[in-house]
Amino acid sequence: MKIVSFIIPTLNASLVLEKCLDSIKKQSIPSSDYEIIISDGGSTDDTLKIAKKYLATIVSNPLKTAEAGKAVGTNKAKGKYIALIDSDNILPTKDWLKTNLEILNKDSNLVGSEPLFFNYRPKAGFIERYSALTGVNDPYAFVTGVYDRKNFINHKWTGLKINQIDKDKYIQVELKPGLPIPTIGANGTIFRSDFLKKNLKSDYLFDIDIISQYINKTKKSIIFAKVKQGIIHTFCENSIKKFIRKQNRRITDYYYYQKLRQFDWSQANQKGVITFTLYTILILPALIDTLRGFGHKPDIAWFFHPIACFITLYLYTINTIKYRLGLLKQLDRQQWQQ
Numbered sequence: 001m002k003i004v005s006f007i008i009p010t011l012n013a014s015l016v017l018e019k020c021l022d023s024i025k026k027q028s029i030p031s032s033d034y035e036i037i038i039s040d041g042g043s044t045d046d047t048l049k050i051a052k053k054y055l056a057t058i059v060s061n062p063l064k065t066a067e068a069g070k071a072v073g074t075n076k077a078k079g080k081y082i083a084l085i086d087s088d089n090i091l092p093t094k095d096w097l098k099t100n101l102e103i104l105n106k107d108s109n110l111v112g113s114e115p116l117f118f119n120y121r122p123k124a125g126f127i128e129r130y131s132a133l134t135g136v137n138d139p140y141a142f143v144t145g146v147y148d149r150k151n152f153i154n155h156k157w158t159g160l161k162i163n164q165i166d167k168d169k170y171i172q173v174e175l176k177p178g179l180p181i182p183t184i185g186a187n188g189t190i191f192r193s194d195f196l197k198k199n200l201k202s203d204y205l206f207d208i209d210i211i212s213q214y215i216n217k218t219k220k221s222i223i224f225a226k227v228k229q230g231i232i233h234t235f236c237e238n239s240i241k242k243f244i245r246k247q248n249r250r251i252t253d254y255y256y257y258q259k260l261r262q263f264d265w266s267q268a269n270q271k272g273v274i275t276f277t278l279y280t281i282l283i284l285p286a287l288i289d290t291l292r293g294f295g296h297k298p299d300i301a302w303f304f305h306p307i308a309c310f311i312t313l314y315l316y317t318i319n320t321i322k323y324r325l326g327l328l329k330q331l332d333r334q335q336w337q338q
Contacts, residue, residue, distance in 0.1 A: 004034040004097065005079030005193065009061065009069025011041035013087035013338040014050055016234055021054040023091040023232075028098050037076055039069030041333065063203060064333045065253065070205035074196050083190045084207065087338055090232035091188075092119050100190050100227055103170050109223045111211075112191040113170065114184055116157055117150040119230035120297075125237030129301040130308065133293055137235050138250060139308045140316070141183055143279045144272035148182035152297040153289050157226060158182040164226075171226040177215045183208055184224060188231035202260060209261055244311055249331055251316050255323040256330050280309040 006024055010017060024036060036056040040048060041064035051058055059076050061069040070084060081104065083097070091097065100113045118132040135151035136142045142151065145159025160182055163174040175181050185207025199210045215222050236242040279285045286306040294302045322328040 002033060002035045002079040003029070003101065004081045004083055004190075005073070005077035006034060006036045006083045006085050007039060007070055007073030007077065008036065008056075008085050008087055009039045009041070009066040009073070010043060010047050010051070010087050011061075011064060011333060011336050011338070012043045012045045012047060014043070014046040016088040016338050017047055017050050018053075019090050019234075020085065020087055021050065021056065023096075024085075025054060026094050027091065027096065028094045029101070034097075035078060037073040039073040041065070041069060041336075064336075065204065065257075067204040067206055067257070070207070071200060071203055074193075074200055074205055077193055077197075079193055081190050082193050082196055083188070084186055086187055086233070088234045089187055090234065092230055092232050096229060096231075099169070099229060103225050103227060104190065104192070107223075107225075110172075110192075110225050111195050111222045112184075112189060113225040113227050114148065114189040115187070115231040116171065116226045116228050117230045118187075118235075119232045121232065122299075124234070125239070126301040126304060127236040127238060127240070127243055128234055129299055130304045131233060131235040133297060133299060133301060134305065137233070138247065139305065139312055140272070140276050143276045143309070146180065146182050146272075148184050151293070153293040155296075167225075169228055171228070173224045173226055175211060175215055175222045175224060177219045177221065181208065181212055181215075184211060187233050204257065204260055206257075206261055240307075240311075243308065244315070247312050247315050248319070251319045252328065252331050255319065255328055276309075277313060280306075280313045 008020065021036065025031070036054060038051040038056045038058045039061040040058055041061045048058060057076070059072050061072050074082060081101070104110055104113055117135060120129065120132040131137050133152050134142050135149035135157065136147045141147040148158055150157040160180050163176070165172040189207065196205070196210065199214055211222055236246065283306060286309050290302045290305045319328060
């Protein structure tokens with residue numbers, strides 16, 4: 001039995017995949033202890049060529065989305081643990097995996113672990129730096145408090161009230177039934193394999209839904225480790241065009257796959273929509289957070305924050321109107337490129 005199964009959904013990810021796989025190859029644990037599963041949605045670039053170079057197992061993902069890819073990979077995984085890695089993630093140190101495994105092996109009550117922050121790289125693209133500085137890929141998550149990575153504005157990893165215990169190398173987090181939970185589950189999150197396999201009831205693995213469904217169905221808390229290390233997420237780099245494309249995909253997929261979700265996020269989002277709308281159109285709150293962040297960690301990338309909020313609000317509004325009118329269509333992923 002393998003110790004870890006890395007699951008990486010791909011679709012035309014050749015521009016980023018090699019750095020991701022190379023960082024896995026450089027991990028201090030023996031390659032015999034892990035497997036790499038590439039859940040591919042039909043790449044037409046060099047994605048599969050790169051995957052074969054790193055001896056990855058390639059499985060077909062006919063439904064194409066990242067969530068479907070995670071489900072396919074989970075069903076194929078042979079590891080005791082499953083590491084959900086995006087193709088644009090890079091493991092920042094050679095002991096990244098070792099640190100997670102030591103923590104998980106020491107405490108059997110932990111369902112999984114997740115990096116506390118996104119690594120900040122001063123020479124990276126300004127949108128990647130913005131994501132690392134704010135701790136989010138989507139400003140909506142920051143404004144509504146459901147983010148799950150530490151930021152330089154208030155130095156918190158979430159805006160929700162959650163029971164936390166500092167355990168030196170990690171923060172022990174208790175996610176309770178009936179309470180909001182942060183967006184845990186991607187970009188380097190590691191789950192115990194038996195937890196995912198037991199609770200995966202769909203062709204899509206919406207990781208945060210699995211957590212929420214479990215705690216609300218069983219009325220039991222989940223204990224998670226926020227490990228005091230980061231992960232590199234080369235999110236959009238310098239491309240506003242790519243940011244727009246990803247935000248458009250995010251909201252379109254939210255509506256299109258809403259009926260497949262195992263948890264009704266529309267109720268949780270009602271207050272958040274009002275909060276984010278006011279935060280954005282009033283401009284001042286976004287500017288205040290921009291200046292606060294700049295004061296803590298000077299970087300011109302902070303000034304993308306109000307722009308990112310307006311782009312997000314516009315796309316979320318337009319696509320919501322289309323959805324209400326029955327005009328919203330599923331995205332054509334044939335030409336998608338990471």
